[in-house]
Amino acid sequence: MADYIKFVDVTKCDGCRACMVACKNWNDLPAQPEEFTGSIQSHNTLTANTWNVITYDEQVTANGNFEWLFRHKSCHHCGEAFCEKACPETAISHTKFGSVVVDADKCVGCGYCVNNCQFGVIQLATYVDDKGKEYRKAQKCDLCTGRLEEGLRPACVTSCHTNCLVYDEKEKVLAEAEKRLAKIKERFPNANIYNPPGIKGTTTVYLLADKPTVYGLPEDPKVALSQIVWKDYAQPLGKMMLGATTMAVIGAAISTAINKGKGEHEGGQDHE
Numbered sequence: 001m002a003d004y005i006k007f008v009d010v011t012k013c014d015g016c017r018a019c020m021v022a023c024k025n026w027n028d029l030p031a032q033p034e035e036f037t038g039s040i041q042s043h044n045t046l047t048a049n050t051w052n053v054i055t056y057d058e059q060v061t062a063n064g065n066f067e068w069l070f071r072h073k074s075c076h077h078c079g080e081a082f083c084e085k086a087c088p089e090t091a092i093s094h095t096k097f098g099s100v101v102v103d104a105d106k107c108v109g110c111g112y113c114v115n116n117c118q119f120g121v122i123q124l125a126t127y128v129d130d131k132g133k134e135y136r137k138a139q140k141c142d143l144c145t146g147r148l149e150e151g152l153r154p155a156c157v158t159s160c161h162t163n164c165l166v167y168d169e170k171e172k173v174l175a176e177a178e179k180r181l182a183k184i185k186e187r188f189p190n191a192n193i194y195n196p197p198g199i200k201g202t203t204t205v206y207l208l209a210d211k212p213t214v215y216g217l218p219e220d221p222k223v224a225l226s227q228i229v230w231k232d233y234a235q236p237l238g239k240m241m242l243g244a245t246t247m248a249v250i251g252a253a254i255s256t257a258i259n260k261g262k263g264e265h266e267g268g269q270d271h272e
Protein backbone atom coordinates (compact mmCIF):
# COMPACT_ATOMS: atom_id res chain seq x y z
CA MET A 1 0.00 0.00 0.00
CA ALA A 2 1.04 3.55 -0.62
CA ASP A 3 3.35 5.39 1.78
CA TYR A 4 1.89 8.70 0.64
CA ILE A 5 -1.77 9.54 0.11
CA LYS A 6 -3.87 12.32 -1.31
CA PHE A 7 -6.11 13.65 1.43
CA VAL A 8 -9.27 15.66 0.76
CA ASP A 9 -10.70 17.58 3.73
CA VAL A 10 -14.03 18.66 2.23
CA THR A 11 -14.68 20.97 5.20
CA LYS A 12 -11.84 23.21 3.98
CA CYS A 13 -13.06 23.42 0.37
CA ASP A 14 -14.56 26.75 -0.69
CA GLY A 15 -15.65 25.51 -4.13
CA CYS A 16 -13.18 27.66 -6.09
CA ARG A 17 -12.56 24.88 -8.69
CA ALA A 18 -8.85 25.70 -9.12
CA CYS A 19 -8.21 21.92 -8.84
CA MET A 20 -10.44 21.32 -11.86
CA VAL A 21 -8.53 23.87 -13.93
CA ALA A 22 -5.14 22.50 -12.80
CA CYS A 23 -6.17 18.95 -13.76
CA LYS A 24 -7.34 20.02 -17.22
CA ASN A 25 -4.17 22.03 -17.68
CA TRP A 26 -1.66 19.41 -16.56
CA ASN A 27 -3.34 16.50 -18.32
CA ASP A 28 -4.08 18.49 -21.48
CA LEU A 29 -7.78 17.65 -21.32
CA PRO A 30 -10.16 19.61 -23.55
CA ALA A 31 -12.73 22.00 -22.09
CA GLN A 32 -16.19 20.52 -21.86
CA PRO A 33 -18.89 23.20 -22.16
CA GLU A 34 -22.18 22.29 -20.43
CA GLU A 35 -25.72 23.70 -20.54
CA PHE A 36 -26.81 25.71 -17.49
CA THR A 37 -29.25 23.48 -15.61
CA GLY A 38 -30.00 25.72 -12.63
CA SER A 39 -27.08 24.53 -10.51
CA ILE A 40 -23.85 26.41 -9.88
CA GLN A 41 -21.99 23.08 -10.10
CA SER A 42 -20.04 23.44 -13.34
CA HIS A 43 -20.15 19.83 -14.59
CA ASN A 44 -22.78 17.25 -13.82
CA THR A 45 -20.29 14.47 -13.19
CA LEU A 46 -16.91 13.01 -14.19
CA THR A 47 -16.31 12.21 -17.84
CA ALA A 48 -13.42 10.88 -19.94
CA ASN A 49 -12.22 14.49 -20.31
CA THR A 50 -13.07 15.84 -16.85
CA TRP A 51 -11.16 13.90 -14.20
CA ASN A 52 -12.25 15.89 -11.18
CA VAL A 53 -15.40 17.82 -10.39
CA ILE A 54 -16.34 19.93 -7.40
CA THR A 55 -19.81 18.78 -6.41
CA TYR A 56 -22.14 21.21 -4.65
CA ASP A 57 -24.77 19.70 -2.36
CA GLU A 58 -27.08 22.17 -0.64
CA GLN A 59 -27.99 21.19 2.90
CA VAL A 60 -30.28 22.57 5.64
CA THR A 61 -28.40 22.96 8.93
CA ALA A 62 -29.84 22.24 12.39
CA ASN A 63 -30.69 25.94 12.83
CA GLY A 64 -32.58 26.07 9.52
CA ASN A 65 -29.90 27.81 7.42
CA PHE A 66 -28.64 26.56 4.06
CA GLU A 67 -25.04 25.66 3.43
CA TRP A 68 -23.07 24.09 0.61
CA LEU A 69 -21.33 20.77 1.04
CA PHE A 70 -18.48 20.73 -1.47
CA ARG A 71 -16.54 17.65 -2.55
CA HIS A 72 -13.54 17.29 -4.84
CA LYS A 73 -14.71 14.20 -6.71
CA SER A 74 -12.12 12.10 -8.56
CA CYS A 75 -10.71 8.57 -8.55
CA HIS A 76 -10.35 7.04 -5.07
CA HIS A 77 -7.45 4.80 -6.18
CA CYS A 78 -8.98 1.81 -4.40
CA GLY A 79 -6.65 -0.66 -2.67
CA GLU A 80 -8.78 -3.40 -4.24
CA ALA A 81 -10.19 -1.76 -7.34
CA PHE A 82 -13.45 -2.77 -9.04
CA CYS A 83 -12.15 -1.48 -12.37
CA GLU A 84 -8.97 -3.54 -12.19
CA LYS A 85 -10.79 -6.73 -11.21
CA ALA A 86 -13.34 -6.31 -14.03
CA CYS A 87 -10.84 -5.61 -16.83
CA PRO A 88 -10.43 -8.71 -19.02
CA GLU A 89 -7.25 -7.32 -20.60
CA THR A 90 -5.14 -6.51 -17.50
CA ALA A 91 -5.11 -2.93 -18.79
CA ILE A 92 -5.60 -1.53 -15.25
CA SER A 93 -2.98 -1.89 -12.54
CA HIS A 94 -1.58 -0.39 -9.33
CA THR A 95 1.66 1.58 -9.33
CA LYS A 96 4.18 1.73 -6.49
CA PHE A 97 2.47 5.00 -5.46
CA GLY A 98 -0.86 3.22 -4.85
CA SER A 99 -2.37 4.92 -7.89
CA VAL A 100 -4.60 2.89 -10.21
CA VAL A 101 -3.68 3.53 -13.84
CA VAL A 102 -4.93 2.52 -17.28
CA ASP A 103 -2.53 1.23 -19.94
CA ALA A 104 -4.03 2.67 -23.15
CA ASP A 105 -2.09 0.20 -25.31
CA LYS A 106 -3.78 -2.75 -23.60
CA CYS A 107 -7.27 -1.22 -23.26
CA VAL A 108 -9.74 -2.52 -25.87
CA GLY A 109 -12.53 -0.14 -24.88
CA CYS A 110 -14.96 -2.85 -23.75
CA GLY A 111 -16.26 -0.67 -20.88
CA TYR A 112 -16.40 -3.40 -18.19
CA CYS A 113 -14.39 -1.16 -15.87
CA VAL A 114 -16.99 1.61 -16.35
CA ASN A 115 -19.85 -0.76 -15.52
CA ASN A 116 -18.11 -2.05 -12.39
CA CYS A 117 -16.66 1.06 -10.69
CA GLN A 118 -19.02 1.71 -7.77
CA PHE A 119 -17.91 5.34 -7.65
CA GLY A 120 -18.88 6.22 -11.23
CA VAL A 121 -15.32 7.40 -11.91
CA ILE A 122 -13.80 5.70 -14.94
CA GLN A 123 -15.31 6.57 -18.35
CA LEU A 124 -14.70 5.78 -22.01
CA ALA A 125 -13.38 8.31 -24.53
CA THR A 126 -14.05 7.81 -28.24
CA TYR A 127 -11.31 8.55 -30.79
CA VAL A 128 -11.08 8.24 -34.58
CA ASP A 129 -7.97 6.78 -36.22
CA ASP A 130 -6.44 8.08 -39.47
CA LYS A 131 -8.60 5.67 -41.49
CA GLY A 132 -11.75 7.15 -39.91
CA LYS A 133 -12.39 4.12 -37.69
CA GLU A 134 -13.72 4.79 -34.18
CA TYR A 135 -12.12 3.20 -31.13
CA ARG A 136 -12.52 3.69 -27.38
CA LYS A 137 -10.17 3.90 -24.41
CA ALA A 138 -10.89 4.10 -20.67
CA GLN A 139 -9.85 7.38 -19.02
CA LYS A 140 -9.69 8.72 -15.48
CA CYS A 141 -7.53 10.51 -12.89
CA ASP A 142 -4.17 8.74 -12.57
CA LEU A 143 -3.17 10.63 -9.39
CA CYS A 144 -0.71 12.50 -11.60
CA THR A 145 1.57 9.46 -11.48
CA GLY A 146 3.95 11.10 -13.97
CA ARG A 147 4.40 13.99 -11.53
CA LEU A 148 4.86 11.62 -8.56
CA GLU A 149 7.66 9.90 -10.46
CA GLU A 150 9.41 13.28 -10.67
CA GLY A 151 8.97 13.93 -6.94
CA LEU A 152 6.16 16.45 -7.55
CA ARG A 153 2.73 16.55 -5.92
CA PRO A 154 -0.48 16.05 -7.97
CA ALA A 155 -1.39 19.15 -9.98
CA CYS A 156 -4.73 19.63 -8.22
CA VAL A 157 -3.01 19.58 -4.81
CA THR A 158 -0.54 22.31 -5.81
CA SER A 159 -3.42 24.55 -6.92
CA CYS A 160 -5.50 24.28 -3.74
CA HIS A 161 -5.36 27.54 -1.77
CA THR A 162 -7.25 26.31 1.34
CA ASN A 163 -5.23 23.13 2.02
CA CYS A 164 -8.34 21.09 1.40
CA LEU A 165 -6.10 18.93 -0.82
CA VAL A 166 -2.90 17.54 0.66
CA TYR A 167 -0.41 14.93 -0.58
CA ASP A 168 1.84 13.71 2.20
CA GLU A 169 3.01 10.73 4.25
CA LYS A 170 0.08 8.44 4.94
CA GLU A 171 0.62 7.95 8.70
CA LYS A 172 1.12 11.67 9.30
CA VAL A 173 -1.92 12.67 7.23
CA LEU A 174 -4.21 10.10 8.86
CA ALA A 175 -3.11 11.19 12.35
CA GLU A 176 -3.88 14.82 11.47
CA ALA A 177 -7.19 13.74 9.94
CA GLU A 178 -8.23 12.15 13.26
CA LYS A 179 -7.40 15.40 15.11
CA ARG A 180 -9.34 17.45 12.56
CA LEU A 181 -12.29 15.07 12.84
CA ALA A 182 -12.43 15.52 16.62
CA LYS A 183 -12.29 19.31 16.16
CA ILE A 184 -15.19 19.55 13.70
CA LYS A 185 -17.51 16.97 15.33
CA GLU A 186 -19.55 19.61 17.14
CA ARG A 187 -20.33 21.45 13.91
CA PHE A 188 -20.62 18.30 11.78
CA PRO A 189 -21.82 15.45 14.04
CA ASN A 190 -21.87 12.93 11.16
CA ALA A 191 -18.36 13.79 9.95
CA ASN A 192 -16.19 10.77 9.14
CA ILE A 193 -12.97 9.67 7.49
CA TYR A 194 -13.85 7.82 4.27
CA ASN A 195 -11.23 5.16 3.59
CA PRO A 196 -13.36 2.02 3.07
CA PRO A 197 -11.79 -1.12 4.59
CA GLY A 198 -13.91 -3.37 2.31
CA ILE A 199 -11.72 -2.31 -0.63
CA LYS A 200 -8.50 -2.32 1.45
CA GLY A 201 -8.54 1.45 1.85
CA THR A 202 -7.85 4.01 -0.84
CA THR A 203 -4.95 6.24 -1.86
CA THR A 204 -7.30 9.23 -2.03
CA VAL A 205 -8.78 9.49 1.47
CA TYR A 206 -11.61 11.89 2.39
CA LEU A 207 -12.70 13.71 5.51
CA LEU A 208 -16.43 14.09 4.85
CA ALA A 209 -18.68 16.55 6.70
CA ASP A 210 -21.62 14.14 6.57
CA LYS A 211 -22.46 10.49 5.92
CA PRO A 212 -21.03 9.06 2.68
CA THR A 213 -24.53 8.61 1.24
CA VAL A 214 -25.12 12.39 1.49
CA TYR A 215 -22.33 12.71 -1.10
CA GLY A 216 -23.65 9.81 -3.18
CA LEU A 217 -20.89 7.48 -1.97
CA PRO A 218 -21.48 3.81 -1.09
CA GLU A 219 -21.39 3.31 2.70
CA ASP A 220 -19.32 0.12 2.69
CA PRO A 221 -18.10 -0.79 -0.83
CA LYS A 222 -16.66 -4.27 -1.38
CA VAL A 223 -15.34 -6.07 -4.44
CA ALA A 224 -17.42 -9.21 -5.08
CA LEU A 225 -15.62 -12.45 -4.16
CA SER A 226 -16.43 -13.81 -7.63
CA GLN A 227 -14.47 -10.91 -9.19
CA ILE A 228 -11.46 -11.57 -6.94
CA VAL A 229 -11.49 -15.30 -7.73
CA TRP A 230 -11.80 -14.51 -11.44
CA LYS A 231 -9.03 -11.96 -11.61
CA ASP A 232 -6.51 -13.32 -9.14
CA TYR A 233 -6.87 -17.06 -9.72
CA ALA A 234 -8.99 -18.16 -12.70
CA GLN A 235 -7.65 -15.67 -15.24
CA PRO A 236 -3.90 -16.30 -14.78
CA LEU A 237 -4.45 -20.08 -14.76
CA GLY A 238 -6.83 -19.92 -17.73
CA LYS A 239 -4.39 -17.83 -19.76
CA MET A 240 -1.77 -20.53 -19.35
CA MET A 241 -4.19 -23.25 -20.43
CA LEU A 242 -6.50 -21.54 -22.96
CA GLY A 243 -4.70 -18.43 -24.14
CA ALA A 244 -5.26 -14.73 -23.44
CA THR A 245 -7.96 -14.11 -26.08
CA THR A 246 -10.23 -16.91 -24.92
CA MET A 247 -9.87 -15.79 -21.31
CA ALA A 248 -10.70 -12.19 -22.25
CA VAL A 249 -13.95 -13.37 -23.85
CA ILE A 250 -14.81 -15.48 -20.78
CA GLY A 251 -13.90 -12.52 -18.57
CA ALA A 252 -16.24 -10.25 -20.49
CA ALA A 253 -19.09 -12.71 -19.97
CA ILE A 254 -18.37 -13.04 -16.23
CA SER A 255 -18.06 -9.29 -15.80
CA THR A 256 -21.43 -8.78 -17.48
CA ALA A 257 -23.04 -11.43 -15.29
CA ILE A 258 -21.60 -9.87 -12.12
CA ASN A 259 -22.82 -6.46 -13.15
CA LYS A 260 -26.27 -7.78 -14.03
CA GLY A 261 -26.49 -9.40 -10.59
CA LYS A 262 -25.38 -6.17 -8.97
CA GLY A 263 -28.07 -4.26 -10.83
CA GLU A 264 -30.74 -6.73 -9.70
CA HIS A 265 -29.66 -6.47 -6.07
CA GLU A 266 -29.26 -2.73 -6.04
CA GLY A 267 -32.03 -1.82 -8.41
CA GLY A 268 -29.39 -0.91 -10.99
CA GLN A 269 -28.56 2.23 -9.04
CA ASP A 270 -25.62 4.40 -9.87
CA HIS A 271 -23.91 5.34 -6.61
CA GLU A 272 -22.92 8.83 -7.69
Ligand code: SF4
Binds near residue numbers: 084116140
Ligand atom coordinates in the same frame (compact mmCIF):
# COMPACT_ATOMS: atom_id res chain seq x y z
S1 SF4 B 1 -12.68 4.70 -7.88
FE1 SF4 B 1 -13.34 3.43 -9.64
S2 SF4 B 1 -11.91 3.97 -11.26
FE2 SF4 B 1 -10.97 4.65 -9.32
S3 SF4 B 1 -9.67 2.89 -8.66
FE3 SF4 B 1 -11.67 2.69 -7.65
S4 SF4 B 1 -12.82 1.32 -9.04
FE4 SF4 B 1 -11.10 2.14 -10.23
Ligand code: SF4
Binds near residue numbers: 086088113
Ligand atom coordinates in the same frame (compact mmCIF):
# COMPACT_ATOMS: atom_id res chain seq x y z
S1 SF4 C 1 -12.44 -0.58 -21.32
FE1 SF4 C 1 -12.18 -2.81 -21.08
S2 SF4 C 1 -10.07 -3.22 -21.67
FE2 SF4 C 1 -10.22 -1.01 -21.33
S3 SF4 C 1 -9.58 -0.74 -19.20
FE3 SF4 C 1 -11.81 -0.91 -19.21
S4 SF4 C 1 -12.22 -3.10 -18.85
FE4 SF4 C 1 -10.04 -2.93 -19.47
Ligand code: SF4
Binds near residue numbers: 143
Ligand atom coordinates in the same frame (compact mmCIF):
# COMPACT_ATOMS: atom_id res chain seq x y z
S1 SF4 D 1 -4.46 13.86 -9.07
FE1 SF4 D 1 -3.92 14.71 -11.11
S2 SF4 D 1 -5.23 13.56 -12.52
FE2 SF4 D 1 -6.10 13.26 -10.48
S3 SF4 D 1 -7.66 14.89 -10.19
FE3 SF4 D 1 -5.70 15.70 -9.37
S4 SF4 D 1 -4.79 16.79 -11.10
FE4 SF4 D 1 -6.36 15.45 -11.97
